[in-house]
Amino acid sequence: MVFAISFLAGTGQSQAQIPAPWNEALTSLAEKIVADATPASSLSVSSQNMSSLDQTTTNRIFAELIWEVSRRRGWEAQQQESTTGGPSYLLSKNLSQQLPADANVKVTFSEGADGYVWVAEISRGESQQIEMVSVSKQDTAGMSGGKPWLSLRRNVLWAQSQPLLDFAEEKLTDHPTGMITVLEPNRLATGNLNGGVLTISGTSPLTDIPVARDLRGRLQLSPNGQVTAYIAGSMCIAEPKNASFTCVHEPGKDWPFADGLEAVYVANRNYFAGLLSVPAEPSAAGRPFYSAAILNSGSKGPLILAELEGKSRLYDAANGPPSTFNGWGDDIAFIATSCDSSEHVLVTGVGDWTQPDRIQLYEISRGTATADGEPVEFSGPILALWSSDDAMSARIVSRNLHTGLYEASTVSVSCSN
């Protein structure tokens, strides 16, 4: 599986993770690479690690280097298959033209007795140039050691034989009460969850729901207890303490996303026609997508769309043209952590409904993504992934290929130093 690993170019907080002398060295190396590669219009940049730095650290440094090189030439970056053991990127002015690279750069993270040595071998045609920078090992404090180690924790709530679209836990002052609202293709149900068993106490049929392959739905619980179910192009609302639900069938009903964004759901299909009016990221508006992760960068910040051709794109105008991530599944979701201020998304795998799946946590920074921690494996395909209202966790619906049951889980991020 190809990880869409890209490297932290660093927000204000992320820069603390790469010591300043190392940033200076990276900047110097990037300038040398750009100078030696000129006038190449596209660049293939690969990496390998021969030092005692762990792969995650060198991946971060490489991401910063990619960002520095891309920024200087106004290039887009796209991950490509690697044969060097480390990540590899294609940099180009216009990736959509799919032109092959006319220069190659091999970056080696090496180490000698005096410190780390980062080497770039730049090949263009018959010529080859070698550039290198040296960094002291004494500046490693605050690099890997300063960053909390993140891990995903999955909690399976229950499993059922009927297909499941979404679920919502009722909470009282942030604590689950045990009451669950369940969204299924043909009904809404409420029940009590106890010991991994969901006991249904009330149901309401959903009628006139458009027939669609891969039906999708999402629940929202408002603080006053109102339940809103978005299912395909319909919306159903249940008022507090009302056992029945009122469904409003409105074709092309907009689904709400974070930060006040809305998207038009394409009737009879399983994707959205596009976000309506994205003031901070105009280029993201109107692009069809399966799922979206709105990053918590403050109001109207960057966002990632899992688009229809199998690629995810990060729209972050402050950091240049969109970044493309390959090898990500169709379901992505923003998730917040209490570990640090960095931004993370959850990403599913690229398998189909006959295969096991996984959720990988990625840290997003300055146009790049770095896999963070180990993925959580699932025994079957993940069918739905939604951020919780406070974004501190995510709801997951999956199907266990061994049992055939639909499983409702939550995933959160834990951190340790």
Place this chain on the structure above:
Amino acid sequence: MEIAAVLNSLEPAAASLNVDQAEAQEQVDSLLYDQRGSDGKFIGPAGSGAFRVSEWEPGKRLVLAANEDYSGGRAFIDSIDIRMGHSAADRLLALELDKADLAEIEPDKARDAAEHGIRLSVSRPDELIALVFFPGRSATQDARTCEAISRSIDRSSIVSFILQRQGEPAGALLPQWSSGTAFLFSTAPDPITAKEISHQISTTTKIVVGYDLADTLEKAMAERIAVDAREAGVALAVEPVTPAERKSGKLDAELVRLRMISSSPRESLVRFVSTLEPLTGLDPSPVPGGASADQLYEIERNILSSYRVVPLVWVPEVYGLSARVRNWTMPPVGGPWPFADVWLEQQQQ
């Protein structure tokens, strides 16, 4: 209690390079002296260190006794009995028969020694074995001849079959762990290009490569190089020489050993350059103080681009230890033997 240490004086090599003798002397001095001056030389009276000289038979035997008044604390052992001038085979036998507590073992014998139950202490590869071409020889006047030989050498085979994997192929003057840039120098053989070059040269003059008469490792390597060179179309013969014969003028090249004096790439490169320049007639390559990694890389590249110096393999220091030796740690590159911290376990009768 005595520790009997059998060490090779490296005399055959010392005569030609006049380096290893000094290095052995350096090791002994580090036991005899307590301090170094700012210039690195030992200062103070001999015997102010952890040991003092008890007996001395030049070239044969040196006995050091513990200095009771050493400021760093009296050594655990009472004395060190150093025997010199023994062959590698004799040193190994002494270990096997428990007649020695510590002995230097040739890297290519390390595997056999381990299979015979001898404890080994192995350093990082810190000694370079290189092929050096002498200036002013008609057979190697054309640098392309040297290049053809260099490209023909299968270093990996030397490491695998001759060194028994106790070492690594060398493409640079400094090892990867020291410079961090050795990977930029290829170690792969290129027999096709070697043949093309040798055809361009079209010389029938046989090149004579010398090796240390007493060094079985050098002999094996020289013979392997000759095979590789002949397959590339270069006539090459090998000849064992004594230290006195090394300067006889009948050699076109020889195998030399260059041991690092420090883990610092700059310090070791300075030493190597000072040794190689008079041997090869190369133009001086001053190594600036505080040289950066890329500066050191450029100096190496310039020297090696002449093909007058052909790195072959990096080999480690290997010591065999008797069962009773405790607390032995491999000294750092260029560092002193840690005899003051060694102690001997009482053997059960």
